[in-house]
Amino acid sequence: MNVPSALQPALWRQRVQRLRPYIGHAVLFVGGVAAALIAVLIYSALNPEETPLTRNDVVEAATEVMASATPVPAYSSLAFRAVQPAIVLIQTGRVPGQDGPLDEANNRLGLIPAQDEEGGARGMGTGVVVSSEGDILTSLHVVASATNILLTFADGFETSGEVVGADPEKDIAVLRPDRLPPLLIPAILGNPNAMNVGDEAFVVGHPLGLYASMSSGVISGFDRSIQPINSSQRIDGLIQIDAAVNPGNSGGPLLNRYGQVVGIVAGLVNPTDESVFIGIGFAVPIDVAGGAAGLPPY
Numbered sequence: 001m002n003v004p005s006a007l008q009p010a011l012w013r014q015r016v017q018r019l020r021p022y023i024g025h026a027v028l029f030v031g032g033v034a035a036a037l038i039a040v041l042i043y044s045a046l047n048p049e050e051t052p053l054t055r056n057d058v059v060e061a062a063t064e065v066m067a068s069a070t071p072v073p074a075y076s077s078l079a080f081r082a083v084q085p086a087i088v089l090i091q092t093g094r095v096p097g098q099d100g101p102l103d104e105a106n107n108r109l110g111l112i113p114a115q116d117e118e119g120g121a122r123g124m125g126t127g128v129v130v131s132s133e134g135d136i137l138t139s140l141h142v143v144a145s146a147t148n149i150l151l152t153f154a155d156g157f158e159t160s161g162e163v164v165g166a167d168p169e170k171d172i173a174v175l176r177p178d179r180l181p182p183l184l185i186p187a188i189l190g191n192p193n194a195m196n197v198g199d200e201a202f203v204v205g206h207p208l209g210l211y212a213s214m215s216s217g218v219i220s221g222f223d224r225s226i227q228p229i230n231s232s233q234r235i236d237g238l239i240q241i242d243a244a245v246n247p248g249n250s251g252g253p254l255l256n257r258y259g260q261v262v263g264i265v266a267g268l269v270n271p272t273d274e275s276v277f278i279g280i281g282f283a284v285p286i287d288v289a290g291g292a293a294g295l296p297p298y
Contacts, residue, residue: 075200075257078257079202079214079257079259080202081259082187082188082255082259083255083261084204084212085155085183086129086154086187086253087128087154087204087205087212087253088127088128088138088152088153089151089211090142090149090150090151090175091149092125092143092148092149123146124248126138126142126205126248126250126253126265127175127251128187128261129153129184129185129187130189130261130295131295132186133176134177134180134184135164135175135176136161136174136175136176136177137173137174137289137290138251138252138264139171139173139251139266139267140166140167140168140172141171142250149162149163149175151177153181153184154185157181159177159178159181160177161175162175162178163175165292166292167288167289167291167292168233170235170284170289171235171284172288172289172292173292187253187261189261189262190286191287192286195219195256197218197219197222198218198219199218199219199257200216200217200218200256200257201216201217201218201219201242201243202214202216202257203244203254203281204253205265206248207249208246210248215243215244215245215249217241217242218242218243220241220242221239221240222239223236223238225237225238226266235266235282235284237284237285238266238282238285239254239263239283239284239285240280241254241283243281244281245265245282246268250265250266251264251265254283262286263283263284263285263289264284264286264289265282265283266282267282268280269281
């Protein structure tokens with residue numbers, strides 16, 4: 001059928017009106033497909049396909065991680081850090097001819113006999129700060145008959161000191177410095193009754209004058225007794241250890257694995273005439289030693 005030319009524009013408009021919904025849907029579909037293709041292209045560009053890991057790749061990655069990991073510090077290292085600020089070097093002087101009767105025997109228990117410039121005997125030992133007032137526990141034989149006592153703290157601070165308490169039956173002395181260092185850090189005390197044979201044992205002191213040295217071993221036994229040569233005083237209730245103890249260690253702390261003080265080193269036993277360590281050392285339990293300083297027992 002021929003449509004008059006005058007009616008053709010109106011007819012086209014009617015057809016376009018009928019097709020408009022379909023045209024809109026088609027445009028949306030084409031746009032969605034295009035957007036999806038663009039998204040895929042962008043994702044592919046940002047995330048290129050990875051090559052599957054081989055066994056060697058895994059081994060190399062694990063090796064790098066293990067090499068860069070910081071190892072856990074040893075218990076001995078942590079224990080030393082905990083007690084080091086509380087360690088005190090004790091040096092003593094004696095007037096010529098006034099040495100006590102125990103001096104010769106006590107050489108075996110950690111005292112270093114020597115001569116000062118004036119010919120008097122002098123000795124060396126170790127102490128540990130146990131209170132905020134600066135009280136220092138050490139072995140009594142370290143300061144026996146001393147006419148002067150020089151204390152050197154961990155930061156190098158030096159001052160004189162005096163004996164303010166003693167327990168001769170346990171060979172324990174309490175020293176008090178005449179002046180306190182700017183920074184005073186007492187040691188943390190532990191419970192010796194919680195220790196067992198075979199537990200770690202660490203000793204910190206100044207063996208043979210080697211400042212702040214540490215030795216390690218285990219608890220070898222409890223309730224031991226020793227009697228120093230030429231002395232009628234027997235020391236009972238001691239902790240036996242196999243951590244190295246040498247002259248200069250006396251009065252120093254015996255530590256558990258956490259750096260807590262569980263004893264005060266009393267000395268060593270050697271069946272020969274040599275004052276060197278052969279594997280048997282002794283310490284006074286801290287709950288007993290602390291009584292001389294007025295510390296509460298466990």
